[in-house]
Amino acid sequence: MCNVKITRDILNINSLKIIIINTYESEIDISWKCSITGKPKGNKHELMSAMRSSVDEQIFQFKKNNPEKCVLCTNTDKLHVDHIIHFDEIALNFINIMENENINIPNTFGDTNDETHRRCFLEIDNNFKNKWIDYHYKNATLRMLCQTCNLTRTKTKHKF
Numbered sequence: 409m410c411n412v413k414i415t416r417d418i419l420n421i422n423s424l425k426i427i428i429i430n431t432y433e434s435e436i437d438i439s440w441k442c443s444i445t446g447k448p449k450g451n452k453h454e455l456m457s458a459m460r461s462s463v464d465e466q467i468f469q470f471k472k473n474n475p476e477k478c479v480l481c482t483n484t485d486k487l488h489v490d491h492i493i494h495f496d497e498i499a500l501n502f503i504n505i506m507e508n509e510n511i512n513i514p515n516t517f518g519d520t521n522d523e524t525h526r527r528c529f530l531e532i533d534n535n536f537k538n539k540w541i542d543y544h545y546k547n548a549t550l551r552m553l554c555q556t557c558n559l560t561r562t563k564t565k566h567k568f
Contacts, residue, residue: 437525454517457527459499461520462537463544470550478554486555494564502543
């Protein structure tokens with residue numbers, strides 16, 4: 409490590425993120441919480457990040473093809489694409505299916521190349537990734553919500 413920089417998060421312009429600059433100028437992000445506690449994020453967080461980033465195209469297509477207003481309050485500011493059945497529940501259901509079929513759940517991940525520092529599946533896990541993308545496409549029901557409606561909605565009790 410030779411330096412640290414703080415920059416705006418591309419995915420959430422209202423937040424900041426910490427980037428460690430290594431000796432050979434490669435960069436790695438670190439959560440502010442991890443930097444304070446000294447504890448790394450667990451495998452579950454890494455898996456969920458890879459699962460989220462792998463369905464980006466579905467999210468972008470939904471956003472592109474749907475009205476730019478909240479379906480609950482018709483607000484047009486700070487819109488989010490929301491999963492009616494929580495993402496965590498969909499992911500948990502999928503992982504349970506994969507475990508029942510004795511399909512290995514990935515535990516090593518790469519970084520996306522879009523400067524968001526999110527996790528992605530490695531090439532060796534393409535079978536799992538493709539099954540997940542297909543499962544999400546068939547089982548996720550999306551809707552547009554404003555930030556307020558999205559952040560105040562009831563949270564799921566069925567988390568992975």
